[in-house]
Amino acid sequence: MIATHPSPPTNESPALYHLWAKENLKYFEKLQSEATMAKGKSSLHVLVPILKFEARSRNMKTLGVYVKSKEVTWILQWQTFDVTVVACADWAVNLL
Numbered sequence: 232m233i234a235t236h237p238s239p240p241t242n243e244s245p246a247l248y249h250l251w252a253k254e255n256l257k258y259f260e261k262l263q264s265e266a267t268m269a270k271g272k273s274s275l276h277v278l279v280p281i282l283k284f285e286a287r288s289r290n291m292k293t294l295g296v297y298v299k300s301k302e303v304t305w306i307l308q309w310q311t312f313d314v315t316v317v318a319c320a321d322w323a324v325n326l327l
Contacts, residue, residue: 239309245288245295252285271315274308281305 263275288294
């Protein structure tokens with residue numbers, strides 16, 4: 232499940248972030264509940280609340296400000312999450 236995670240939008244459109252978060256929130260909540268690696272749990276603990284806000288926001292102006300304010304945190308935590316994905320994939324391959 233973790234190896235095929237959906238990637239977030241690469242532009243700063245609040246509407247795209249809202250749509251992406253709304254479509255993928257349940258996936259990341261499930262991933263958070265099943266995470267076993269400490270780094271993955273930690274990064275998802277930060278990413279999921281950001282996604283919740285973005286998924287539920289109705290005001291695009293406010294959402295744009297929020298997305299910009301969380302940009303650095305999001306990038307750092309997403310990079311940590313990606314490292315976890317690679318580690319999980321390596322672990323799974325080594326089991327074969």
